[in-house]
Amino acid sequence: MKRTSLANILLTGIVIYFIAGYILxxxxxxxxxxxxxxxxxxxxxxxxxxxxxSSAEAVINSVLLxxxxxxxxxxxxxxxxxxxxxxxxxxxxxxxxxxxIPLATPPLIGVVAFLFLLNENGLIAKLLTTFFGMNAAPxxxxxxxxxxxxxxxxxxxxxxxxxxxxxxxxxxxxxxxxYSMGAGRSRTFIKVIFPQLIPSIIGASLITFMxxxxxxxxxxxxxxxxxxxxxxxxxxxxxxxxSFASSLSVLLTVISVFFLAMLRWYRSHKIxxxxxxxxxxxxxxxxxxxxxxxxxxxxxxxxFLIILPVLTLLFMSIIPEGSLMRNFIIEPFTxxxxxxxxxxxxxxxxxxxxxxxxxxxxxxxxxxxxxxxxLIAKKKIRGKNLLESILSLPxxxxxxxxxxxLILSFNTPTLFTAFVSIVxxxxxxxxxxxxxxxxxxxQSSIAGFNAIDPSLEEASRTLxxxxxxxxxxxxxxxxxxxxxNGTLLVFINSVGEFVSTVLLYSYSTKTISVEIYSQIRMxxxxxxxxxGILLFLMVMIIVYLSRRTMDKSVGxx
Amino acid sequence: MKNLVLNNISKxxxxxxxxxxxxxxxxxxxxxxxxxxxxxxxxxLLRIIAGLESAxxxxxxxxxxxxxxxxxxxxxxxxxxxxxxxxxxxxxxENVAYGLSxxxxxxxxxxxKVRDVLEKVQMEHKHDKNIxxxxxxxxxRVSLARVIVTEPDLILFDEPLSNLxxxxxxxxxxELKRLQREAGITSVYVTHDQTEALALSDRIAVLxxxxxxxxxxxxxxxxxxxxxxxxxxxxxxNLFGSQLCSELFQIEIDSDETLAVLPEELIPTxxxxxTSCKIIDxxxxxxSMEYSILFKDKIIRSLLPSKSLNNRFGIGEEIGLKIVSEKxxxxx
Ligand SMILES: Nc1ncnc2c1ncn2[C@@H]1O[C@H](COP(=O)(O)OP(=O)(O)OP(=O)(O)O)[C@@H](O)[C@H]1O
Ligand SMILES: [Mg+2]
Numbered sequence: 039m040k041r042t043s044l045a046n047i048l049l050t051g052i053v054i055y056f057i058a059g060y061i062l063x064x065x066x067x068x069x070x071x072x073x074x075x076x077x078x079x080x081x082x083x084x085x086x087x088x089x090x091x092s093s094a095e096a097v098i099n100s101v102l103l104x105x106x107x108x109x110x111x112x113x114x115x116x117x118x119x120x121x122x123x124x125x126x127x128x129x130x131x132x133x134x135x136x137x138x139i140p141l142a143t144p145p146l147i148g149v150v151a152f153l154f155l156l157n158e159n160g161l162i163a164k165l166l167t168t169f170f171g172m173n174a175a176p177x178x179x180x181x182x183x184x185x186x187x188x189x190x191x192x193x194x195x196x197x198x199x200x201x202x203x204x205x206x207x208x209x210x211x212x213x214x215x216x217y218s219m220g221a222g223r224s225r226t227f228i229k230v231i232f233p234q235l236i237p238s239i240i241g242a243s244l245i246t247f248m249x250x251x252x253x254x255x256x257x258x259x260x261x262x263x264x265x266x267x268x269x270x271x272x273x274x275x276x277x278x279x280x281s282f283a284s285s286l287s288v289l290l291t292v293i294s295v296f297f298l299a300m301l302r303w304y305r306s307h308k309i310x311x312x313x314x315x316x317x318x319x320x321x322x323x324x325x326x327x328x329x330x331x332x333x334x335x336x337x338x339x340x341x342f343l344i345i346l347p348v349l350t351l352l353f354m355s356i357i358p359e360g361s362l363m364r365n366f367i368i369e370p371f372t373x374x375x376x377x378x379x380x381x382x383x384x385x386x387x388x389x390x391x392x393x394x395x396x397x398x399x400x401x402x403x404x405x406x407x408x409x410x411x412x413l414i415a416k417k418k419i420r421g422k423n424l425l426e427s428i429l430s431l432p433x434x435x436x437x438x439x440x441x442x443x444l445i446l447s448f449n450t451p452t453l454f455t456a457f458v459s460i461v462x463x464x465x466x467x468x469x470x471x472x473x474x475x476x477x478x479x480x481q482s483s484i485a486g487f488n489a490i491d492p493s494l495e496e497a498s499r500t501l502x503x504x505x506x507x508x509x510x511x512x513x514x515x516x517x518x519x520x521x522x523n524g525t526l527l528v529f530i531n532s533v534g535e536f537v538s539t540v541l542l543y544s545y546s547t548k549t550i551s552v553e554i555y556s557q558i559r560m561x562x563x564x565x566x567x568x569x570g571i572l573l574f575l576m577v578m579i580i581v582y583l584s585r586r587t588m589d590k591s592v593g594x595x
Numbered sequence: 596m597k598n599l600v601l602n603n604i605s606k607x608x609x610x611x612x613x614x615x616x617x618x619x620x621x622x623x624x625x626x627x628x629x630x631x632x633x634x635x636x637x638x639x640l641l642r643i644i645a646g647l648e649s650a651x652x653x654x655x656x657x658x659x660x661x662x663x664x665x666x667x668x669x670x671x672x673x674x675x676x677x678x679x680x681x682x683x684x685x686x687x688x689e690n691v692a693y694g695l696s697x698x699x700x701x702x703x704x705x706x707x708k709v710r711d712v713l714e715k716v717q718m719e720h721k722h723d724k725n726i727x728x729x730x731x732x733x734x735x736r737v738s739l740a741r742v743i744v745t746e747p748d749l750i751l752f753d754e755p756l757s758n759l760x761x762x763x764x765x766x767x768x769x770e771l772k773r774l775q776r777e778a779g780i781t782s783v784y785v786t787h788d789q790t791e792a793l794a795l796s797d798r799i800a801v802l803x804x805x806x807x808x809x810x811x812x813x814x815x816x817x818x819x820x821x822x823x824x825x826x827x828x829x830x831x832x833n834l835f836g837s838q839l840c841s842e843l844f845q846i847e848i849d850s851d852e853t854l855a856v857l858p859e860e861l862i863p864t865x866x867x868x869x870t871s872c873k874i875i876d877x878x879x880x881x882x883s884m885e886y887s888i889l890f891k892d893k894i895i896r897s898l899l900p901s902k903s904l905n906n907r908f909g910i911g912e913e914i915g916l917k918i919v920s921e922k923x924x925x926x927x
Contacts, residue, residue, distance in 0.1 A: 493680040496647050499667040500674045501694035501745060511697070515684040 043505070046417055053410045057428055059452075060473055064443030065291075065435070071446050072284035085285050093286065096265040100290075103182075103257070103266065104250040107189040108243050114190055115197025116239065118340065120227070123205040125330035127337060136341040139348070141195040142581045144534025145255040146551045147570045150558060151347030152179070152188050153259065154354050154567065161350050184260040189253065191344070193246045200238035208234045237304075244301040248294050252436030254537040268537075271438045275541060280446065287439040298434030302427070348574060354567035375568035385565065387546075388553035389572075395464070395549065396532035399471035403528050406472075407479030408521060414480075415487035416495075416513075426484070433477035437537030440470055445541065462544045470542055471532035478531065479524040486520030487513070526584040530577050597659070598623045598781040599644065599749055604653035606639055606805075613639050614805040617653070621783065621798075626775055628784045628792035631802035632828070637785040640802070641751045644783065645672050658748045673742030674751045677758065679734045681726045687713070687737050688722040694745035712744040715774060732763050739771065743778055750775070752784040756791065768795065789829045793817060801825050818857075822926050826855035833861060833895050834926075843870055843890060844918055852925045858898035860920040863888065863908055867915045874912050888916065 073080050087093065118137060127133065140148065155161050156179035166172050208231060216226040257266040267290045274283035356371045379385045410429055414422045432440065449461040460466045490513060498508040536551035543552050550573050557566035599621040606614040613636045621627045629637050642648040644655060646667035654663045662670050673694075681690050688709055695705045713719045716736040721729065729737065735755060742750055755771070756764045772795050775782050786792050792799050793813040801808040801816065801824070809821045820826035823834055832855040840846045840854050848854055863874070863886055872895070876887035884901040886908065887894055895916070908914055 491678070491680065493676050493678060494682060496642075496645075496667070497674065497676060497680040497682075497741075498693070498697075499647070500645050500670070500672060501697065501741065502668050502671070503693075503697040504666075504668050507697050511693070512682055512684070 045506075046413070046419070049409050050413060050419060053406060053413065053425070056406045057425075060469065061428060061431060061476075063452075064440070064447040067447035068284045068287050068291075068439065068443045071280050072288045074281045074284075087282055088285050088289065092265055093270065096267050096270045096286075097289065099265055100251055100267040103185060103189070103253075104247045106186050107193060107250040108246050110186060110190040111194040111246055112197050112239060112243060114194040115199075115242070116201045116235065118194075118337065119198045119201035119205060120231070121330070121333040121336065123202060125333040127330065127334050133337050133341050136344055137198060137337075138195055139344055139578075140192050141199070142530060142577050143192070143348075144530075144536070144551065144573060144577065145192060145253070146536040146554060147351070147534060147574055148192055148347060149188055149255045149259050150554060150566060150570055151351045152184065152191070153558070154563065155347055155350040156184070161353065180260050180262055181264060185256045188256040188260070189250055191347070192253075192256075193249060196246055196249075197239065197242045200242040201235055204235045204238040205231075241301065241304060244297050244304065248297040248301070248434060251290065251294055251297075252438070252537075254436070254438055254540075258540075268436055268438050271436075271442060272541065275442055275445075280442075283442055284446070287436075287442055291435055291439050294436060295431065295434040298430065302430065351567050351570045351574070354563055355571045357564070359562065359564040375564035376572075378565060379568050379572065385553070388548045388550050388569075391464075391467075391547055392533050392550040395468040395471060396529050398468035399475060399532045400525050400528050402468065402472035403475050403479040404521070404525060407476055407524065408483050408517075411480050411483040411487055412509075415484045426480075429480045430477045432473050432475075435474075437470075437474060437535070438541065440474055441538035441541035444470055444473075444538075461542075464547050466542050467539060467547060467549070468532075470538045471528075471535055474535070474538065475528040475531050478527050479521070482524030482527070483517060483521045486517035489520070490516050523584045526580050530580055533576065534573050597621070598625070598657070599783065600654075600656040601644070602654040602656075604640070604643060604650045604655070606636075606643060606648070606651050612805055614643070614650075617805075617807055619800060619807070619810070621781060624779045624781055626772070626782045626784065626795060626797045628786060628796040628799045629802055630786055630789050630792040630799060630828070633787055635802045636805040637787070637802060638753055641674070641753050641783065641785055644749070645674055645751055646670050671745075671747050672749045672751060673745060673747035674753065675735075675738050675742055675755045677754045679738040679758075681729075681734055681738055681741070683726050685726070686722070687718060687724050687726070687729070690726065690737055691741045691744055694741060698745075708744055709740075712740045715743075715777075716740045716770075731758055732767060735759065735767060736770075739774065743774065743780070746778075747780065750780050750782045752782060752786075754786050755784075756786075757788075764791075771795070793829070799829075801828060803828070819924070820855060820926055823853055823855070826853075826924075826926050830855070830857045831896065832857050832924075839890070839893065843872075843916060846923065848925055852927065855924045855926045856918055856920065858885070858896040860918055861895065861897040862899065862917045862919055863897055864915040864917050866913045870915065872914050872916055874908050874910055874914060877908070877910055888914065890916075 072085070073082070121127070122130070122134065122137075153160065156177075157163065158178065160179070166176070212230050213226060216230045221229065252268055254268045254272070257264070257269045258272070261269055267286060271283050271286045271290065274280075274286060355375050356373065358372050358374065379389070407429075410425060413419045414426050419425070435443075444466055445461050448466065460469070494512055494516075495508050498512045499505070503511065534551055535549070536555065539549050539552055540555070543549060548556075550569055554566045554569045554573075557563070557569070597620050599619070601617055601619045604614055604617040605612070617640060619627075629640065631637055639648060643650045644657075646662070646665055646669075650663070654661060656662060657670055657672065682693065685693065691709045691713060692705050695708060700708075710719065710722075713722055716739060718733060718736050718740060721733065726734065726737075735758075739755075752771075756767055759767055768791060784792070784795060793816075796813055798810065798812055799816050800810040803824050809816060809825045811819075816825065816829050818830075820829060820832065826832040827834065835843065835854040835856065837848045837850045837852065840848050844854075846854065863872075870890070872888045872890045874886055875889045875894070878885040878887075879901060882900060884899050884907070886897040886899075888897060889895075897916075
């Protein structure tokens with residue numbers, strides 16, 4: 039099309055402004071800061087610092103943690119996807135929903151729940167000491183074991199999803215052929231089924247590796263003296279060594295973005311489709327008419343383990359504060375913790391903050407995400423591949439780094455912040471959430487746009503509708519389900535966000551996650567648990583709503 | 596009166612020329628078909644007329660006005676798409692009402708007009724149904740109604756019947772012709788099915804490789820093809836070079852000319868003389884009998900009403916051939 043309308047130029051302008059101001063400029067600030075020496079000198083001091091001493095240890099630890107996480111989550115996720123797909127299991131869709139819970143749980147909630155469950159003063163320790171007369175729990179839950187278990191809990195579902203969707207596409211005929219040629223179960227799995235899963239396993243591995251490198255909450259709370267890149271950045275920043283924090287950030291970002299680039303490359307060369315929807319259908323019931331008791335048992339145990347942290351959180355939220363320290367069996371349940379959260383304004387403000395900030399983040403991502411995906415998918419503007427890559431960049435940038443980059447770039451007034459410093463204000467938080475979640479919305483709305491048959495627009499145009507009316511009456515209703523889902527995902531991610539919040543909040547802009555954290559530091563477990571449960575419920579309701587809209591939408595998925 | 600005039604339209608995508616120097620004049624109320632093989636540029640030409648694609652060179656006049664640079668919504672040209680392109684987020688009624696409502700027509704007028712046109716295409720009873728619940732033929736009728744109701748100056752059809760099965764295609768074809776005649780709307784109909792074009796059209800243009808080969812009334816195109824492509828594509832004519840002509844029929848033509856003989860103008864006779872033609876296949880379709888005849892290495896087709904045949908031939912029989920035509924049709 040040779041016509042480039044004024045509207046398109048304006049829209050492109052908005053997107054470029056946002057990208058330049060809120061993604062590229064902050065990243066540049068980090069890069070610049072990492073080379074800052076005394077005065078305004080250019081210096082490699084921070085990087086020299088990196089190569090020596092404890093930072094090298096942090097790099098090795100982070101990589102090791104990611105490798106272990108990928109391995110553990112991979113084995114767990116693929117195993118459950120496999121038995122789910124090939125075995126007859128009662129209450130399949132119920133279990134399947136349970137298995138996906140960690141995917142939507144805010145990381146901090148998972149961490150806190152594990153803390154309550156397995157800490158030396160936690161529920162299990164308490165049960166053991168109360169009923170078995172032990173003096174102390176026979177285990178310690180911290181350090182590597184704790185972090186890896188929490189990571190597997192949080193990330194295995196990625197593998198589960200990817201592997202399930204790949205299994206749904208596996209060719210049953212091949213499997214039948216393999217059986218009919220006398221190959222056994224395990225041989226068939228290794229020779230026939232597994233090779234078909236490899237693309238999705240690689241995809242899930244890349245994502246998990248990236249997420250694990252950037253993971254903050256678990257190392258932060260359970261890491262103790264073990265050094266990881268993400269937490270080192272935080273401590274460097276808190277200690278005021280911006281330059282060192284920046285050089286660590288550059289390193290972590292380079293690693294993550296490298297994995298992101300691999301993922302994008304891999305996606306463009308292999309077809310990876312995952313649908314976050316429903317329970318896997320099984321064709322295999324043809325093979326096994328009877329319920330497989332071993333697999334069912336495994337799934338029941340695992341499902342229980344999945345919900346156990348949540349149940350713990352619930353339990354902690356309804357027992358009187360501190361009763362665990364005393365003898366909790368005698369004391370009756372109470373809703374005091376919840377009433378406290380809602381009545382005391384000091385407790386209520388974080389709640390309101392989180393919701394307000396998430397709504398603002400949603401609005402920003404909605405504006406930028408929909409405009410840019412429109413330009414990319416519909417207008418096919420020049421440089422659309424570059425634009426798409428830059429828009430997916432925040433997905434590879436750890437939350438800690440995003441927070442640091444915003445602090446470094448907006449602690450002085452800039453063109454992009456209406457010439458005021460927004461560091462320490464309310465606005466920097468929703469901005470950080472919006473940047474972190476921009477890829478989520480952009481990707482889902484690009485998918486939405488691409489699913490629309492181009493002849494629908496052409497039909498509308500030839501029926502007398504202008505481009506604008508076509509957009510409003512045809513395109514908007516058709517992309518609505520995918521954009522709406524993206525929106526809900528952004529909200530979920532924002533409302534429990536902890537990683538960048540912990541660097542950006544100030545006293546008056548505390549969020550739920552920060553409040554949970556500080557309550558735990560003050561040993562107010564009841565309030566922390568009540569917050570956690572409220573947050574968890576909110577997220578689950580939203581997930582449920584989003585599934586409903588997905589199921590109801592016709593045509594576009 | 597000319598309703599659509601195309602002057603020297605050319606279009607290329609990158610290096611490939613898709614349309615070369617297309618000029619056409621289409622009259623008010625005319626049913627005009629463009630036929631040609633797959634990939635010859637038919638869809639591209641329609642899209643240019645509708646304004647969905649811009650021509651590299653040339654001018655387009657719709658209803659006398661220069662429309663070359665008008666956006667699609669200002670052209671008052673309707674399209675019936677091959678895949679119907681019905682809006683999945685709307686009911687049948689809303690689909691048909693769409694064109695009127697974007698033109699800010701009054702509610703009760705929309706209501707009346709949409710009801711009328713739905714009645715015409717016999718889709719009244721399904722006005723509140725979702726698009727996804729309709730059959731292919733029903734979707735087709737709705738998409739036609741959606742265009743007719745806006746009373747366009749011109750309707751463009753892009754192979755609208757190709758997604759329907761055979762019998763439905765015939766039925767819909769007649770229906771479409773009836774509706775077009777009633778509405779009196781100028782129509783440009785694109786198809787690669789020459790019988791469809793012959794049956795429906797007032798006039799036909801034959802397109803090949805982006806070049807118009809011939810324009811004329813169906814009768815003319817069929818009986819007086821101007822070149823080998825048209826003779827073959829429209830009439831499946833047997834083409835004989837000068838050598839074959841003299842050997843088979845003792846007709847002398849120039850060496851750069853070709854004799855085009857329609858299958859129904861060629862009758863197998865008892866073997867006479869020393870030319871040896873052999874029947875290699877016989878197909879009986881009820882009404883007609885089709886012989887495939889081998890002469891040297893050329894396969895010749897002969898198609899005859901089965902009833903009129905007094906003597907039939909079987910596979911392997913040696914025969915003679917006779918042309919029964921008022922005129923000798925020579926093409927370049
Ligand atoms: N947007 C485009 N970019 C590049 N080439 C194109 C484009 N649109 C069409 N073409 C090419 O132009 C040629 C003509 O395409 P067109 O769709 O007009 O053919 P058609 O006659 O409608 O064929 P069919 O009967 O198969 O529908 C084809 O070779 C096609 O590949
Ligand atoms: Mg076509």
